[in-house]
Amino acid sequence: MARHDASDLASRLGRQAEAVCKRYLAAGRRQGNYWQVGDVRNTPGKSMFVRLKDTAKGPAGKWTDAATGEHGDLLDVIRESLGLIDFADVAEEARLFLSMPPDPEPQLRQHARTPAPSGSAEAARRLVAMCQPIGGTLVEAYLHGRGITALHGCGSLRFHSRCYYRPDEHSPTETWPAMVAAVTDLADRITGAHRTWLAPDGSGKAPIDIQRKAMGDLLGHTVRFGLSSDVLAAGEGIESVLSAREVMPGMSAAAALSAAHLAAIQFHDALRRLYVVRDNDRAGDGARNTLIERANGVGVEAITLSPMLGDFNEDLRTYGRDALMAHIRVQLAPQDVARFMLLAA
Numbered sequence: 001m002a003r004h005d006a007s008d009l010a011s012r013l014g015r016q017a018e019a020v021c022k023r024y025l026a027a028g029r030r031q032g033n034y035w036q037v038g039d040v041r042n043t044p045g046k047s048m049f050v051r052l053k054d055t056a057k058g059p060a061g062k063w064t065d066a067a068t069g070e071h072g073d074l075l076d077v078i079r080e081s082l083g084l085i086d087f088a089d090v091a092e093e094a095r096l097f098l099s100m101p102p103d104p105e106p107q108l109r110q111h112a113r114t115p116a117p118s119g120s121a122e123a124a125r126r127l128v129a130m131c132q133p134i135g136g137t138l139v140e141a142y143l144h145g146r147g148i149t150a151l152h153g154c155g156s157l158r159f160h161s162r163c164y165y166r167p168d169e170h171s172p173t174e175t176w177p178a179m180v181a182a183v184t185d186l187a188d189r190i191t192g193a194h195r196t197w198l199a200p201d202g203s204g205k206a207p208i209d210i211q212r213k214a215m216g217d218l219l220g221h222t223v224r225f226g227l228s229s230d231v232l233a234a235g236e237g238i239e240s241v242l243s244a245r246e247v248m249p250g251m252s253a254a255a256a257l258s259a260a261h262l263a264a265i266q267f268h269d270a271l272r273r274l275y276v277v278r279d280n281d282r283a284g285d286g287a288r289n290t291l292i293e294r295a296n297g298v299g300v301e302a303i304t305l306s307p308m309l310g311d312f313n314e315d316l317r318t319y320g321r322d323a324l325m326a327h328i329r330v331q332l333a334p335q336d337v338a339r340f341m342l343l344a345a
Contacts, residue, residue: 013074014061024081040080068250083155124193124216131158141202153226181223192216222254235277243312247325251340259283263290
């Protein structure tokens with residue numbers, strides 16, 4: 001979706017801000033000139049405020065979450081409350097709400113579509129489009145089995161019930177259920193995908209030789225959790241990053257999928273502090289050192305978060321949530337403890 005299209009849709013939604021909130025943030029309620037709710041994912045509570053009328057402080061539709069520092073417009077509300085990833089899907093939903101005619105471009109592209117090269121960014125985008133949200137699926141069961149229950153802001157994760165698996169070019173193609181993660185750039189465009197094949201009951205990974213594979217344009221890009229903010233926790237594996245986020249649920253996070261890719265992640269202009277969620281091995285040390293040097297070079301404060309064992313998911317499963325919280329708490333900047341661990345306290 002082009003930037004001017006996004007601005008136009010956000011402005012149109014702002015003119016119907018209260019109706020948007022009633023549909024997508026139904027857990028909240030109106031308080032004066034604001035809609036009050038727990039967060040942009042439609043959690044009950046009172047920390048997020050959506051402006052319902054234009055004021056001197058800003059236009060209608062703008063919102064701020066006082067607990068996390070997140071802010072945005074009503075397109076963000078639609079994206080996060082529905083767990084959408086691609087802006088094209090957000091735009092389509094916004095157009096449906098506004099009773100606008102559909103954008104013809106996606107339809108034209110659909111009719112003219114040709115086979116995507118294997119492993120390409122386009123193939124990754126098509127794979128993600130074939131998947132469904134993780135709620136109530138084997139992906140949710142798999143993550144819960146690893147101690148991960150804080151799944152807000154996880155629209156980048158998807159479920160595919162019969163994802164192709166082929167260990168090499170000489171082997172037959174199999175199908176297994178899979179957790180599919182969308183890899184995106186700083187503009188939220190899908191550039192790649194990561195597959196974790198799962199056991200048929202979701203109790204763990206599938207009993208196959210290669211349990212994970214990535215595809216597409218990955219360098220510099222990440223699997224993102226939560227909205228962009230001035231503080232980010234970035235690590236390698238999805239499960240390790242989500243485990244750290246389990247005890248600091250207000251913080252934006254990103255998984256780079258490997259040590260080499262972690263060292264090369266791109267930084268948002270608004271980023272001021274970066275937590276490096278390192279793995280406890282030589283590759284993790286190298287990624288940490290490179291990332292800290294790059295961050296310091298552009299004026300971003302970098303702080304290392306180190307696990308007790310091999311990674312933070314191993315910590316979570318071995319010692320439990322309370323012990324992990326205590327371990328991470330002393331590694332955070334003091335101002336971030338209340339800001340990001342408040343919901344977990």
